[in-house]
Amino acid sequence: MKKIPFRQCIAAIMLVILSCSAQKTYKVASPSKNNEVTFSLTKTGQPQYTLTSGGKKVLEPSLMGFEFDGLPKMTDGFRVLSTEKNTVDSTWEQPWGEFKKIKDNHNELTIHLEETGGQKRKMDIIFRVFNDGAGFRYSFPKQPNLNQVKISNELTQFVFPADENVWWIPVHRENSYYESHYRKTAMSKTDTINTPATFETKSGLFLALHEAALTDYASMTLLKGKGNTYTSELVPWADGTKVYAQAPFATPWRTVIVGKKPGDLVTSTLMLNLNEPSKINDTSWIGPSKYIGIWWGMHLEKFSWGQGPKHGATTKITKEYIDFAAKHGLNGVLVEGWNVGWDGDWTADGRAFSFTQPYPDFDIQEITRYGKSKNVRLIGHHETAGAAKHYESQLEDAFKLYNELGVNSVKTGYVNKYLDKKEWHDSQYGVRHYRKVVETAAKYKIMIDNHEPVKGTGLQRTYPNLMSWEGGRGQEYNAWSDDGGNTTDHTVLLPFTRMLSGPMDYTPGNFGFDYKLPQGAKVNTTLAHQLALYVVLFSPLQMASDLPENYEGRREFEFVKQVPCIWSETTVPDAKLAEYTVIARKDWNSSDWYMGAITNKDARRLSVPLNFLEAGKSYKAEIYADGAGADYKTNPYPVTIESKTVTSKTVLEVNLASGGGTAIRFTEVK
Numbered sequence: 131m132k133k134i135p136f137r138q139c140i141a142a143i144m145l146v147i148l149s150c151s152a153q154k155t156y157k158v159a160s161p162s163k164n165n166e167v168t169f170s171l172t173k174t175g176q177p178q179y180t181l182t183s184g185g186k187k188v189l190e191p192s193l194m195g196f197e198f199d200g201l202p203k204m205t206d207g208f209r210v211l212s213t214e215k216n217t218v219d220s221t222w223e224q225p226w227g228e229f230k231k232i233k234d235n236h237n238e239l240t241i242h243l244e245e246t247g248g249q250k251r252k253m254d255i256i257f258r259v260f261n262d263g264a265g266f267r268y269s270f271p272k273q274p275n276l277n278q279v280k281i282s283n284e285l286t287q288f289v290f291p292a293d294e295n296v297w298w299i300p301v302h303r304e305n306s307y308y309e310s311h312y313r314k315t316a317m318s319k320t321d322t323i324n325t326p327a328t329f330e331t332k333s334g335l336f337l338a339l340h341e342a343a344l345t346d347y348a349s350m351t352l353l354k355g356k357g358n359t360y361t362s363e364l365v366p367w368a369d370g371t372k373v374y375a376q377a378p379f380a381t382p383w384r385t386v387i388v389g390k391k392p393g394d395l396v397t398s399t400l401m402l403n404l405n406e407p408s409k410i411n412d413t414s415w416i417g418p419s420k421y422i423g424i425w426w427g428m429h430l431e432k433f434s435w436g437q438g439p440k441h442g443a444t445t446k447i448t449k450e451y452i453d454f455a456a457k458h459g460l461n462g463v464l465v466e467g468w469n470v471g472w473d474g475d476w477t478a479d480g481r482a483f484s485f486t487q488p489y490p491d492f493d494i495q496e497i498t499r500y501g502k503s504k505n506v507r508l509i510g511h512h513e514t515a516g517a518a519k520h521y522e523s524q525l526e527d528a529f530k531l532y533n534e535l536g537v538n539s540v541k542t543g544y545v546n547k548y549l550d551k552k553e554w555h556d557s558q559y560g561v562r563h564y565r566k567v568v569e570t571a572a573k574y575k576i577m578i579d580n581h582e583p584v585k586g587t588g589l590q591r592t593y594p595n596l597m598s599w600e601g602g603r604g605q606e607y608n609a610w611s612d613d614g615g616n617t618t619d620h621t622v623l624l625p626f627t628r629m630l631s632g633p634m635d636y637t638p639g640n641f642g643f644d645y646k647l648p649q650g651a652k653v654n655t656t657l658a659h660q661l662a663l664y665v666v667l668f669s670p671l672q673m674a675s676d677l678p679e680n681y682e683g684r685r686e687f688e689f690v691k692q693v694p695c696i697w698s699e700t701t702v703p704d705a706k707l708a709e710y711t712v713i714a715r716k717d718w719n720s721s722d723w724y725m726g727a728i729t730n731k732d733a734r735r736l737s738v739p740l741n742f743l744e745a746g747k748s749y750k751a752e753i754y755a756d757g758a759g760a761d762y763k764t765n766p767y768p769v770t771i772e773s774k775t776v777t778s779k780t781v782l783e784v785n786l787a788s789g790g791g792t793a794i795r796f797t798e799v800k
């Protein structure tokens with residue numbers, strides 16, 4: 131008998147041990163094969179996943195699982211019962227958006243898990259991998275040993291291969307409405323951050339972590355853990371519970387957008403594709419709006435919200451605004467402070483608000499009649515001061531009144547740290563409330579512009595009457611913020627951070643820069659930058675935010691009047707995070723294109739290829755650019771307006787002043 135060398139014996143034994151201990155992996159790749167998710171169980175039976183893109187590691191093995199109040203946790207001890215695969219390749223059309231048609235092309239892998247011991251509870255994990263990233267969610271089927279649950283922790287990890295740089299805002303520390311400046315640090319310098327969170331990785335890829343289809347669940351934030359790890363941290367109820375649920379139920383999708391350049395994040399449609407199709411069959415009443423409002427004057431203290439000699443929401447003033455809107459082709463006038471409840475410190479207790487009773491000097495029937503005669507709608511306003519239950523008690527009557535008066539869009543507000551004095555806006559409590567408002571509004575054919583909201587997660591696909599929301603530092607900070615207003619890089623960065631969650635009601639269009647308030651805040655842009663924001667910052671409801679008198683006689687106002695609010699195509703010709711942004715969009719209803727370019731405090735010259743224009747055609751480019759001597763600090767007003775003929779082969783030289791911008795309309799030459 132031949133003797134086997136000792137070393138060979140050891141090697142053979144090790145090979146057997148390794149093969150026995152190796153866990154089976156399950157893979158699913160994007161249709162392009164570029165992005166790939168790998169799922170496996172650890173030695174203890176805990177689910178984990180990895181994500182790669184173009185062969186580069188995006189997420190290292192990241193653990194998954196749940197902890198409950200009063201029930202054993204579901205983190206390990208699992209076995210794979212079975213798996214399913216599916217492929218989707220379809221196209222659907224939006225009633226409005228940044229794209230008219232959206233392609234949904236993904237590969238799906240469903241892992242059916244069961245505990246090997248104990249109560250043998252079941253849990254499914256579904257992965258969908260797209261060419262622009264991946265999404266996954268947990269699903270708990272109906273089963274004997276899992277019924278009503280109180281989730282204390284969702285233990286979803288996102289483990290990065292390095293200490294990456296991340297653009298982020300804190301959770302609840304500065305305010306409850308996501309109204310913070312984004313800051314860039316290494317992951318290791320963060321604690322708990324909001325999503326979307328945008329990463330500039332050492333491998334050269336750009337990533338964004340967020341979620342989709344947030345429905346009857348707590349919002350996900352990211353808690354920094356050991357190493358290069360974030361773990362999902364759900365926003366709790368006041369009693370500490372994260373989520374109340376009953377099987378069967380599914381979590382929102384956890385999403386990872388992956389791009390080779392910043393613009394890839396902006397043009398991703400992954401979040402929308404992970405939401406359910408519209409539940410509103412007839413969307414003919416849903417549409418974009420360009421409007422003015424009795425609003426900026428209140429922030430400048432020209433008007434007051436409450437009654438008194440400076441009350442802004444009067445029949446007389448509203449009719450004057452309606453006349454201005456009609457003269458300039460705007461289709462709406464937003465009026466704040468029209469209803470009972472604004473007197474005194476309204477932020478302290480929103481239960482004083484009536485959403486059906488106007489102040490005596492606001493004749494809502496006459497105003498809506500007058501507006502209709504001028505083809506201008508009243509845009510409703512419901513400030514709740516966070517009194518959510520009080521608002522819900524009046525929802526039906528309030529929306530019914532607006533419906534009868536022909537008011538088809540409403541701006542809602544929740545100016546208070548908490549809802550009902552104790553619950554976070556982005557908790558399950560808040561998610562349920564905001565959903566109820568949108569559903570009730572749909573019943574009465576009313577569109578919603580939600581301020582102080584829960585973050586967007588693509589719900590506008592399912593309820594396209596949810597048009598826009600704030601959820602970020604808007605123009606109003608430039609009137610009263612004691613930190614001097616929004617920084618020059620704020621709007622430059624928004625498309626790659628906050629706006630990955632959906633449209634933002636930033637309220638651009640400030641033409642007056644000479645106001646003086648005690649706080650010392652100001653608009654830190656040039657006038658041309660304000661024009662470009664109508665293209666750069668997407669919202670289907672766009673406001674000409676300034677006082678009417680600041681628009682009169684200004685040729686630049688023609689761009690504000692012409693620029694569309696919805697788009698059939700969107701592209702990002704060039705961008706560098708927080709430095710400059712160039713976005714081009716095609717009109718929803720014509721062959722016209724529009725382009726907006728903005729910069730931070732640094733003046734710069736950009737060479738922008740116009741290859742987004744249709745080849746073989748000529749276009750007239752009407753260009754609104756920073757004029758001679760323009761500077762956001764010392765001289766924001768100068769704007770040059772010129773026209774030139776361009777084609778898809780043109781490389782356009784764009785000069786941006788400090789804090790400046792350029793806005794362009796491209797009209798096909800027939």
